[in-house]
Amino acid sequence: MKPSVPEHIASIVPYPPGKPIEELEREYGISGSIKLASNENPLGPSPKAVQAILAATSGLHRYPDGSGFYLRKKLAEKHGLPFDSILLGNGSNEIIELVIRAFMGPGDEVMMPAPSFLLYRLVVQWMGGRPVPVPLREDLGIDLEKMAQAVTAKTKVIFLTNPNNPTGKVIGKADFEAFLSSVPREVVVVLDEAYIEFNTNPDTPPGFEYISGQWPAVIVLRTFSKAYGLAGLRIGFGVMDPEIASFLNRVRQPFNTGSLAQAAALAALEDDEFLTKTRQVTRDGLQFLYKEVEKMGLHYIPSEANFFLIEVPCEAKKLYEAMLRRGVIIRSMASYGMERFIRINTGLAEENIRFIETLRQALAAMEQFDSSGRPETSSIGAQSR
Numbered sequence: 093m094k095p096s097v098p099e100h101i102a103s104i105v106p107y108p109p110g111k112p113i114e115e116l117e118r119e120y121g122i123s124g125s126i127k128l129a130s131n132e133n134p135l136g137p138s139p140k141a142v143q144a145i146l147a148a149t150s151g152l153h154r155y156p157d158g159s160g161f162y163l164r165k166k167l168a169e170k171h172g173l174p175f176d177s178i179l180l181g182n183g184s185n186e187i188i189e190l191v192i193r194a195f196m197g198p199g200d201e202v203m204m205p206a207p208s209f210l211l212y213r214l215v216v217q218w219m220g221g222r223p224v225p226v227p228l229r230e231d232l233g234i235d236l237e238k239m240a241q242a243v244t245a246k247t248k249v250i251f252l253t254n255p256n257n258p259t260g261k262v263i264g265k266a267d268f269e270a271f272l273s274s275v276p277r278e279v280v281v282v283l284d285e286a287y288i289e290f291n292t293n294p295d296t297p298p299g300f301e302y303i304s305g306q307w308p309a310v311i312v313l314r315t316f317s318k319a320y321g322l323a324g325l326r327i328g329f330g331v332m333d334p335e336i337a338s339f340l341n342r343v344r345q346p347f348n349t350g351s352l353a354q355a356a357a358l359a360a361l362e363d364d365e366f367l368t369k370t371r372q373v374t375r376d377g378l379q380f381l382y383k384e385v386e387k388m389g390l391h392y393i394p395s396e397a398n399f400f401l402i403e404v405p406c407e408a409k410k411l412y413e414a415m416l417r418r419g420v421i422i423r424s425m426a427s428y429g430m431e432r433f434i435r436i437n438t439g440l441a442e443e444n445i446r447f448i449e450t451l452r453q454a455l456a457a458m459e460q461f462d463s464s465g466r467p468e469t470s471s472i473g474a475q476s477r
C-alpha cells in the first residue's frame with residue numbers, strides 16, 4: 093500500500109538547486125569545471141573563519157550553544173541592536189521557514205514578489221498556506237503598490253528581497269516606508285537582505301532601523317552564505333522585535349545552528365579584509381562581465397548584488413545544458429518563469445573570462461546546429477536582441 097500524501101505536498105515542484113561541480117563532472121566525465129550558479133563567494137571562505145573552525149573542532153562531542161550567545165552578542169554590538177532581537181538560523185533559509193511556521197495558519201496567505209527567491213513560495217506550500225506571488229513592474233522593480241493592494245484579511249506575511257534575487261534591483265527608502273505605512277500592523281514584513289553587503293545604492297532602506305517603533309512587524313534576514321563565503325556551513329540570522337523573536341524561538345529546533353558554524357560566523361565578522369576583497373572582486377567582475385556581454389550584443393540587467401541577469405537569444409534551459417557540457421554551471425531562469433534569461437554570479441577574473449568564452453562558443457554552436465536543423469536548438473533566433 094502506498095502512503096497517502098496530502099495534495100498540497102504532492103503538487104509541489106521541488107526547488108532546483110544549482111548543480112554541484114562534483115555531480116556535473118561525474119555525469120559528463122569532465123574536469124576543471126566552474127560554477128557561477130548559486131551566488132556563492134568565488135574567493136572561498138573567510139580565512140579567519142577557517143581558522144576558527146579548526147580551533148573549535150575539539151568541542152565537537154558537545155551539543156552547540158543553542159542560544160548562540162557569543163555570535164548574537166557580537167552581532168548586537170556590531171550593529172547596535174538589542175541582544176534579544178537577534179535569532180540565528182541554519183542558513184537564513186531556516187528563518188524563512190520559522191517565520192511561516194509561526195505566523196501562517198492553514199489557508200492563510202503569504203505574499204512575495206514574482207520572481208524572487210523561490211523558497212518563500214515553496215515553504216508556504218509545504219505548510220498548507222496560499223502563496224500570493226505579485227509580478228514585478230515592467231522595469232523589473234518590486235511592485236510595492238500592487239503588493240499593498242493585494243493584502244487581504246488572510247495575508248499574514250509579506251516577503252521583500254533587497255536586493256532582489258534574481259534581478260539584483262533594490263527598493264528605494266521612500267518607497268519602502270510608504271509601503272510599510274500602507275500595510276496593516278498585524279502583517280509581518282520580511283526584508284530579506286541576503287545580498288545587502290554588495291549593494292552600493294545609497295537610496296536603500298536601512299533594514300535594522302525598522303524593527304521597532306511606528307512600523308508593522310519587520311523582520312530583517314541576513315546570511316553568512318554570500319559575502320562571508322560560508323554557504324556550506326549553513327548559518328544566517330534574523331533581526332526583529334524581541335517579542336517576534338520569542339514566537340520564532342518557540343518553533344525552532346533547540347540546536348538549530350552547529351558549533352562550527354557559530355564559531356566561523358563569529359570570526360568572519362572580524363574579517364574586514366576578506367569582506368573588502370569580496371566586494372572589490374564582485375564589483376570588478378560585474379564591470380568586466382557587463383562590458384563583455386554588451387560586446388556580444390546581449391541585453392543585461394545591472395545589479396546591486398553578486399549576480400546579474402542576461403537575456404539570451406534562445407531558450408535559457410538549452411543554453412544551460414550547452415554550457416554544462418562545456419564545464420560551466422550557470423542558472424537558467426526558466427524555473428523563475430523567465431524562459432530567455434540566465435543568471436550568473438561573478439567569479440574570479442579567470443572564471444569570468446572562461447564564462448564569456450564559453451558563452452560565445454555555446455551560442456555559436458547552438459546557432460550552427462539550428463541552421464543545420466538539429467532538434468537541440470530549434471528555439472534559437474526566435475527572440476534575439
Ligand SMILES: Cc1ncc(COP(=O)(O)O)c(C=O)c1O
Binds near residue numbers: 185209286314315328
Ligand atoms: C534572497 C535569498 N535569501 C536567502 C537565501 C538563502 O541563504 P542561506 O544560505 O543563508 O540559507 C538565498 C540563497 O540563495 C537568497 O537568494
